Amino acid sequence: MLDARWDAGLFVSVGLDPDWDRLPASLRAAAGAEPSDDAKAGAVLRFCTAIVDATADLACAFKPNAAFFERFGAPGVAALGAVMRHIRAAAPDVPVIYDAKRGDIGSTNAGYVEDAFDRLGADAITVHPYLGAESLRPFLDRADRGTIVLVRTSNPGGGEFQDLAVGGEPLYRAVARRVADHWNGNRNCAVVVGATYPAELAAVRAIVGDMPILIPGVGAQGGDVRLTVEAGRDARGRGMVVNASRGIIYAGAGADFADAARAETLRLTGEIQSFNR
C-alpha cells in the first residue's frame, strides 16, 4: 500500500490525535454544556471522520493514536473502531497505522495483535523493542501487517536510554540494526525516528536501507522538513512516512477545520516534494 502512495508523491501521515479541548467550538457546543464521555467521543468521531474525508486523497497514511480515544473509556474505544471503519470505507488505499506503542511478553502481545489487526483492522502498529524479538513474535509473524519499532523517539529526553553506548554504538543504532538484520524476515518491519533528530535519522537510514521510516515531529514539535527529507529518504527518494498530527488537525480552529487540515496536508506534501529532488 505504501508503494502506491509514494508513487503518487505522497509522504504525509495525517495523525489523528483529537484533543477535546482543541476541537472546534461548533463540535464542542453540540456535545452540550457538561458533556459526558459518550458525547465527547461522539464529537471526536465527527471531527476525525471530517479530517479523513478532507485528506483521503493526500494522505500517505492515517495514524490514530490510542491515547486520544482511550481517555474516554468504552465510548472512546468504540469511537476509535468507528474511525478505523470509516477510513477503510472512505480511503481504502490509505494504510492505517495504529499508534498504540504496544510491547509485552509474547502471550500478552497475542492479545494486542488480535485487537489491533483483527478487531480494529489496522495495517500496522507501533511497538517498543525493549522486550526483544522473542516477545514481539506475535506481531512479527503477521506477515500481512506491519510492525513499526521505536528506534529514536522525537521527545527531548529520548536519548536517556536510546543514546547509551551498546557494543560501541548508541542503543538506537543497535536496535535499528537488529530490526533490519534479524526481525524483518517477513519484510513487514518499519522503524520510528523523530524528525527532531535529523543526524540520527540519517544514521538509521544508512542502517535500514529502503525500510519504511515513520518520522513524527514536524509541525508542533519543530522538526525541520528539509533536514528530515534529506536524512530520511531512501536511495530512490521514498521510504518516508512523515507524520504531523496537531499541525494538520488544528490548522484551523473554526467550522472550516477540515478544509484547513486539507490545505496544511497539501502544503506539507508540497514542501516535502520540493526537497525530495
Ligand SMILES: O=C(O)c1cc(=O)[nH]c(=O)n1[C@@H]1O[C@H](COP(=O)(O)O)[C@@H](O)[C@H]1O
Ligand atoms: O510513534 C509515534 O508515532 C511517535 C513517536 C515519537 O518518537 N514521537 C511522536 O511524537 N510520536 C507520535 O506522533 C504524534 C506527534 O504529534 P504532533 O507532535 O502533534 O505532530 C503523536 O501521536 C505521538 O505520540
